[in-house]
Amino acid sequence: MTTTLSSTSTVPPKENGFLNIIFNILLPVLILNKLSKFIGPVAALILALAFPLGYGAYDLVKRKKMNAFSVLGLLNVLFTGGLAVLGLSGFWFAVKEAAFPALVGCFVLGSAFTKKPFIETLFLNPSVMKVDMLEQKLAEHGKQAEFHDHMRKATYWLSLSFVFSAICNFVLARRIFINIDTTLTPDAQSLVLNEQIADMTTWSMAIIMVPSILFLLGIFWYLMRGIKEFSGLSIDQLMQES
Numbered sequence: 534m535t536t537t538l539s540s541t542s543t544v545p546p547k548e549n550g551f552l553n554i555i556f557n558i559l560l561p562v563l564i565l566n567k568l569s570k571f572i573g574p575v576a577a578l579i580l581a582l583a584f585p586l587g588y589g590a591y592d593l594v595k596r597k598k599m600n601a602f603s604v605l606g607l608l609n610v611l612f613t614g615g616l617a618v619l620g621l622s623g624f625w626f627a628v629k630e631a632a633f634p635a636l637v638g639c640f641v642l643g644s645a646f647t648k649k650p651f652i653e654t655l656f657l658n659p660s661v662m663k664v665d666m667l668e669q670k671l672a673e674h675g676k677q678a679e680f681h682d683h684m685r686k687a688t689y690w691l692s693l694s695f696v697f698s699a700i701c702n703f704v705l706a707r708r709i710f711i712n713i714d715t716t717l718t719p720d721a722q723s724l725v726l727n728e729q730i731a732d733m734t735t736w737s738m739a740i741i742m743v744p745s746i747l748f749l750l751g752i753f754w755y756l757m758r759g760i761k762e763f764s765g766l767s768i769d770q771l772m773q774e775s
Contacts, residue, residue, distance in 0.1 A: 552588070553588075553603075556584045556585060556587075556588035556603075556606075557584070557585045557588060557589075557603050557605070557606030558606055558609070560581075560584045561581035561582070561584050561585060561606060561609070561610045562581075562613075562730075562734060564577055564580050564581040564584075565577055565578070565581050565610070565613055565614055565727075565730065567727070568580065574614065574723065577614065578610070578614030578615070581610045581614055582607065582610050582611070582614070584606075585603045585604075585606030585607045585610060586603070586607060588603055589603025589604065589606075589607070605633075605637065608633065608636070609633055612629045612632070612633065613626075613629065613730070616629060623710050623711060623712040623713070624707070624710075626706055626710035626729070626730075626733075627702075627703050627706035627707045627710055628703070629706075630702040630703060630705070630706040630710075630733065630737075631699045631700070631702045631703035631706070632699075633699075633702070634695045634696075634698040634699040634702060635695065635696070635699040637695050638692045638693075638694075638695030638696050638698075638699065639692075641688060641691050641692040641695060642688070642689070642692035644688060645685045645688040645689055645692070650681075650684045650685050650687070650688035651688055651691065652684050652687045652688040652691055652752075652756065653684055655691075656753065656756055661772065662771050662772060663770075663771050663772070666766065666770070666771065667760065667764055667766060667771060670764035670765060670766055671763060671764050674763065674764065674765070676763040676764065679763055680759065680760075680763040680764070683756075683759035683763065684756075684759075687752055687755055687756050687759070690748075690751075690752050690755065691749075691752055694745060694748040694749065694752070697744070697745070697748065698741055698745055701740065701741045701744070702737065702741060705733065705736060705737060705740060705741070706733060709729055709732050709733050709736065710729050710733070711729075713725050713726060
């Protein structure tokens with residue numbers, strides 16, 4: 534069966550990556566880290582959940598499409614806030630830090646067995662790339678099947694990057710999320726946990742994000758090499774004019 538890239542006459546409004554990060558990641562993390570000791574862990578959890586939930590609902594109405602960032606943000610807040618509400622720490626936070634990228638990796642890996650691997654959604658965006666031209670050139674060269682197989686392999690590599698992130702998260706979290714002294718007052722325990730979460734956020738940016746970005750750049754190079762090989766088009770030819 535011939536597989537074609539998605540091409541629609543109406544392109545939905547483009548996601549705002551900056552707002553995605555603010556509402557689905559930064560604000561919930563700040564609320565859980567900074568407000569828990571003032572309003573309590575349950576109230577902080579509810580408030581933190583409101584941002585990815587609200588932004589996801591707004592984006593669904595605007596773009597007629599579920600926002601994956603909001604779903605992941607909700608899961609992250611539920612895991613983090615839920616553990617804090619239950620008073621768990623140490624090993625369980627390390628499991629949570631590893632489980633999040635592992636779940637994303639499973640989702641990405643599963644998409645490799647569908648008609649549209651996740652890598653196509655991530656890189657082949659009609660708003661920035663001439664997908665119709667690419668599809669036409671692939672058809673002219675009879676390379677649709679080979680190109681789709683190339684996209685599937687790139688998706689495998691992307692899922693592997695999340696496995697790498699999960700392992701790094703677990704190792705780092707085990708060093709940061711030590712068991713909190715139960716003889717401390719609840720407020721003092723909450724303060725220690727907030728400091729651990731803040732340390733995890735800071736160190737993960739340096740130790741995990743940088744290698745992950747390099748991994749993504751390598752995957753992008755592999756993807757572009759395949760586009761050149763199977764369609765004969767360069768990245769400059771495929772980019773939409775601003």
